Amino acid sequence: MIELDDIDRALITALCEDATQSAGALGRAFGLSQPAAWRRIKRLRDAGVFEPRRVDLDLEQLGFGVTVYLGIKLATKGRVSLEDFERAVAAIPEVQTVQHVLGLYDYRLRVVATDLPDFERILRRRIMTLPGVGNVEANVLLSEERLSGPL
Incomplete structure (x- = not known):
C-alpha cells in the first residue's frame, strides 16, 4: 500500500x-x-493506484441496447475447474466483466447485446454451453448512474 x-x-x-x-x-x-x-x-x-488507460465506450451508440447481469452457479465444482470456466467465459466477446463472488452464485457476469433476442442467442449458444454451468439468474439493466470522483 x-x-x-x-x-x-x-x-x-x-x-x-x-x-x-x-x-x-x-x-x-x-x-x-x-x-x-x-x-x-x-x-x-x-504503484498501481491507476488502472491502465482505457476508453469508456457509449454502448448504445455502438448498437448494444441491452446490458444483463448474470448470476451463475456452477453445477458441480469438483468436475469442472474454476479456471476452465473462467477461460471459456473470457472467450465470449459480449461478456464485459467476470466476477468470482461469494454468496448465492459463484460468478457474476456483465453481458451486452444488441437487443433481447440477441441476448437470448448469447445465453443459449454461449453461456449455457460453458463447462459446469448450473443455475443462471438474469437481471436486465434498466438504467445506470455513474458515481463521479475517487473513493
Missing part, C-alpha cells in the same frame, strides 16, 4: 474528474512544477 499525502489525493481527484489533464496543468493547479507533478503521477501509476 502506498502512502499518500494531500497533494497525491488532490492529483487523484483531479485525474478522476478529467484524465486528459497534462502534468503541467495539474502542477499549476497544485503549486508544483510540471516535472514534479509528472513524477508524482508516475509514482502513483507505478
Whole structure:
C-alpha cells in the first residue's frame, strides 16, 4: 500500500474528474512544477493506484441496447475447474466483466447485446454451453448512474 499525502489525493481527484489533464496543468493547479507533478503521477501509476488507460465506450451508440447481469452457479465444482470456466467465459466477446463472488452464485457476469433476442442467442449458444454451468439468474439493466470522483 502506498502512502499518500494531500497533494497525491488532490492529483487523484483531479485525474478522476478529467484524465486528459497534462502534468503541467495539474502542477499549476497544485503549486508544483510540471516535472514534479509528472513524477508524482508516475509514482502513483507505478504503484498501481491507476488502472491502465482505457476508453469508456457509449454502448448504445455502438448498437448494444441491452446490458444483463448474470448470476451463475456452477453445477458441480469438483468436475469442472474454476479456471476452465473462467477461460471459456473470457472467450465470449459480449461478456464485459467476470466476477468470482461469494454468496448465492459463484460468478457474476456483465453481458451486452444488441437487443433481447440477441441476448437470448448469447445465453443459449454461449453461456449455457460453458463447462459446469448450473443455475443462471438474469437481471436486465434498466438504467445506470455513474458515481463521479475517487473513493
